[in-house]
Amino acid sequence: xxxxxxxxxxxxxxxxxxxxxxxxxxxxxxxxxxxxxxxxxxxxxxxxxxxxxxxxxxxxxxxxxxxxxxxxxxxxxxxxxxxxxxxxxxxxxxxxxxxxxxxxxxxxxxxxxxxxxxxxxxxxxxxxxxxxxxxxxxxxxxxxxxxxxxxxxxxxxxxxxxxxxxxxxxxxxxxxxxxxxxxxxxxxxxxxxxxxxxxxxxxxxxxxxxxxxxxxxxxxxxxxxxxxxxxxxxxxxxxxxxxxxxxxxxxxxxxxxxxxxxxxxxxxxxxxxxxxxxxxxxxxxxxxxxxxxxxxxxxxxxxxxxxxx
DNA sequence: AAAGGGAGCAACCGCGTCGAC
DNA sequence: TGTCGACGCGGTTGCTCCCTT
Numbered sequence: 001x002x003x004x005x006x007x008x009x010x011x012x013x014x015x016x017x018x019x020x021x022x023x024x025x026x027x028x029x030x031x032x033x034x035x036x037x038x039x040x041x042x043x044x045x046x047x048x049x050x051x052x053x054x055x056x057x058x059x060x061x062x063x064x065x066x067x068x069x070x071x072x073x074x075x076x077x078x079x080x081x082x083x084x085x086x087x088x089x090x091x092x093x094x095x096x097x098x099x100x101x102x103x104x105x106x107x108x109x110x111x112x113x114x115x116x117x118x119x120x121x122x123x124x125x126x127x128x129x130x131x132x133x134x135x136x137x138x139x140x141x142x143x144x145x146x147x148x149x150x151x152x153x154x155x156x157x158x159x160x161x162x163x164x165x166x167x168x169x170x171x172x173x174x175x176x177x178x179x180x181x182x183x184x185x186x187x188x189x190x191x192x193x194x195x196x197x198x199x200x201x202x203x204x205x206x207x208x209x210x211x212x213x214x215x216x217x218x219x220x221x222x223x224x225x226x227x228x229x230x231x232x233x234x235x236x237x238x239x240x241x242x243x244x245x246x247x248x249x250x251x252x253x254x255x256x257x258x259x260x261x262x263x264x265x266x267x268x269x270x271x272x273x274x275x276x277x278x279x280x281x282x283x284x285x286x287x288x289x290x291x292x293x294x295x296x297x298x299x300x301x302x303x304x305x306x307x308x309x
Numbered sequence: 310a311a312a313g314g315g316a317g318c319a320a321c322c323g324c325g326t327c328g329a330c
Numbered sequence: 331t332g333t334c335g336a337c338g339c340g341g342t343t344g345c346t347c348c349c350t351t
Binding site: 015016052053060061111 | 316318320322
C-alpha cells in the first residue's frame with residue numbers, strides 16, 4: 001500500500017509559478033503567516049497548488065532576504081569545507097550561508113562548484129567522465145596538496161599511536177587529518193603524500209571485484225563495508241561504460257560512498273564527504289610500481305596485495 | 310537560420326523523521 | 331506504544347535558455 005497523497009493531484013497546478021501566484025502566496029504569508037500548516041495553506045490562500053509546492057516556492061524564492069546570484073569565494077570555501085566534512089547535507093550547509101537555500105547550494109554544487117574544483121587540478125577535465133570517476137592525470141598531483149590545504153585546516157602530525165601503530169613508526173609521507181564524521185572518529189584517516197604532493201586520501205573502497213591491487217590498504221577492513229582503505233585497483237571485470245572512464249590502474253581516493261561506488265548511497269554517514277569524492281587517478285604499470293615502492297617504504301602491516309596480472 | 314545539445318535552475322517526488330493524539 | 335499526518339530533506343526531473351554546429 002502506498003502513501004496517501006498529500007493533496008488532490010488532479011486538482012493542483014504543477015510547473016512554474018506565475019507572477020500572480022507568487023504575489024498571491026507572498027501577500028497571504030506576509031499577512032497570515034503559514035498558519036503552521038502548509039497543506040491547508042493553498043486553499044486558504046486561494047491557490048490551486050500543493051502545499052509542498054507552496055512551501056518550496058516560499059522557502060526557495062519568495063521569502064525575504066533570499067540571496068541570488070554569484071557565490072563568493074568565501075561561500076565556495078565554506079561549501080567545500082562543509083561538504084568535505086558532512087557530505088550532501090544541504091540544509092545544514094545552507095544554514096551556514098545566510099540568504100542561500102539548500103536547493104540553491106545543491107544546484108550550485110552539482111552544476112558548477114564540483115566541476116570548478118575538478119578543473120582546478122585537472123586542466124584537461126572536460127566533465128565527460130563518469131560522475132563518480134572524473135579522471136585526474138598524474139601530472140597534476142602536486143596541485144592536490146595545496147588544494148586540500150586551501151580547504152582543510154585540520155591536517156596534523158600524529159603524536160601518539162594511530163590505528164595501533166606507534167607515531168614514530170607512522171609513515172612520514174602521509175598527511176593525517178581528523179574527521180568529524182561520527183562513524184569514522186574511531187578510525188584513522190590519512191592522506192598519502194609523496195614529496196611532490198597529495199596522492200591519495202582516506203577510506204573506503206570495497207574489494208568486490210577480483211584481480212585487485214590494494215595499495216596501502218588493510219585486508220580485513222577493505223573487504224568489509226566499514227573499514228578504511230585506499231587502493232590502486234585494476235578492474236578488468238568492470239565494463240568500461242560502467243566505470244565511465246577506462247580500464248587500467250586506478251588509484252582511488254575520496255570514495256567513501258559505501259560499498260559500491262556505482263550504486264551505494266545507503267548509509268547517511270557514508271555519503272560523499274570527500275571534497276574530491278569519487279575521483280580516480282590513472283596510472284600505467286610503471287607508475288603503479290613506483291607507488292607500490294612508496295607503500296613499502298612507509299607503512300607497517302598495511303600493505304595488501306591481491307593482484308593477479 | 311535552424312536544429313541539437315548541454316548547462317543551469319526551478320520544481321517535483323518519495324522517503325525519513327517527528328510530533329500529536 | 332502505535333498510528334497518522336505534516337514537515338523537511340535530498341535526489342531527480344524537466345523546462346528554458348544559450349551556445350555550437
